[in-house]
Amino acid sequence: MNILWVSPFLPKADAAHAGGRALAQWVQGTAARHAVTLLTRVEPGEGAAAAALEPQLAGLHVQEFRRPAAGPLQAARIAASYARLGRAANRLLAGGGFDILHVEYLETGLGIAAGGRAPALMVAHDELTRPAHHRLQLARGARARLGAWLYWRAVDRLERRICRKFDRILTLSEHDRRTLLARDGDLSVGVLPFPIGLDRARVTPGARGGAELLFVGAMHRDANVDAIRHFCDAVLPRVRAEVPEARLTIVGADPPAEVRRLAASPGVQVTGFVEALEPYYARATAFVSPLRIAGGIPGKNLDAMAAGCPIVTTTLGNEGLGATPGEHLLTADTPGDFAAAVVRLLRDAALRHRLGERAREFARARFDVETSVAALEREHQALARASALTRRSGA
Structure with missing residues (x-):
């Protein structure tokens, strides 16, 4: 043809x-x-x-x-x-x-x-x-x-x-x-x-210790800017009140000034564009995706699942994926509930491992x-x- x-x-x-x-x-x-x-x-x-x-x-x-x-x-x-x-x-x-x-x-x-x-x-x-x-x-x-x-x-x-x-x-x-x-x-x-956009061979499975949170998103999209600003303003302070050592890395090309300013907050790093996402997914303790504006399928969530990285997202962030909350990921829609879910993941290594492995299997089966x-x-x-x-x- x-x-x-x-x-x-x-x-x-x-x-x-x-x-x-x-x-x-x-x-x-x-x-x-x-x-x-x-x-x-x-x-x-x-x-x-x-x-x-x-x-x-x-x-x-x-x-x-x-x-x-x-x-x-x-x-x-x-x-x-x-x-x-x-x-x-x-x-x-x-x-x-x-x-x-x-x-x-x-x-x-x-x-x-x-x-x-x-x-x-x-x-x-x-x-x-x-x-x-x-x-x-x-x-x-x-x-x-x-x-x-x-x-x-x-x-x-x-x-x-x-x-x-x-x-x-x-x-x-x-x-x-x-x-x-x-x-x-x-x-x-x-x-x-x-299709999964991640090279899974470059994500080395291993223990996800520490308290390293990750968010990934193209920063020319207002949905990503809204999500990460909301997280830093309303969720991250609650998380750090429970887990003071928690750190957030924000990865994504062309972050506007309002996102770059978030790096002045305690425990926040803004990288801008990176050559490879796989190392970030591999070392993250948990992936956060607090989307409040969503359509299609969030590729960031799918990549995190393929990497075996446990996720906390919103109901909207899971709509396109169709994953089962509590089995493949955690969902929460209010700042308090979202923070509680993140803290739960940071404190429970067994839960992180179980969610990560089932998420990896889910992504491989449906989005190869x-x-x-x-x-x-x-x-x-x-x-x-x-x-x-x-x-x-x-x-």
Whole structure:
């Protein structure tokens, strides 16, 4: 098959975010079987990584993109870049020769034309309406709540319109699949298992002693900034009151000033980007993921599970995973309960070991890379067959 693959992020095995690492695995697995032409944005410093992809691709088209600075026009400029990417895809499709259009991220569908010359599949990494509603619930003050409400309603309408352009949509969790179908039952929606992005061979199992807490997240995402600020403000002081030696390491590329300032708090280290996450997961006593804004599947939680690192997260942080609280991880939703769960893990080595081992088994069984790539291959084949049948019946 000839596949036009459109992504706002360059597929990279060492990407600073889980989506980019998953993309690298999907593209590599698919390109081994089919002719893949990749259309993608490329950010400053990614030119060499883009060039390294070319040998495995049938074609590579890039659009230079520099992430705009924070401000009132940031969202509009990012949206415009998605629209440009979609229009470029339309031009490539107009030339013919593609059997499938494969699109990553709902936002990329902004500029994609409906009813194109190839059947269209979209991987919806994050269902957008639910996180927008979480932001509304967290908004404080009349003006902030009005802005969050207007944003939520606009995202709801936009997501519906984008989804109707695609013949098949793949979410990364059953929860997101049900959410999309509840709002539009005419959509064709399946679930694509999200691949583990961690190199498990580089995580050496061993005793997790001490009181080392870890949080990992791409810091250009407001959900991660909100989570770690909330943890440092409302949870960590409670933990340190019980376990004074507890230390928190915050790992993630491009931390904004509000996250960097957290390093001034007792027991907090902010690393910024790191070359490899595996050593951090290997030595952490526990992983904390206090997400209050969530959609899709939190790759950070999945990687921690694959590393056998015991986790405390929120109910929202577990929705996409579908793990069993108390068996694979711990969940808590208030500052007091979250702190108590963290303290419990720090004090109970047997509990840490049991949760970590069962989490590792859970991740391996459900989110193995080979399983994910094979599932995507089946989706591509089914879409191509359905399109061929439609063409024959219409002939």
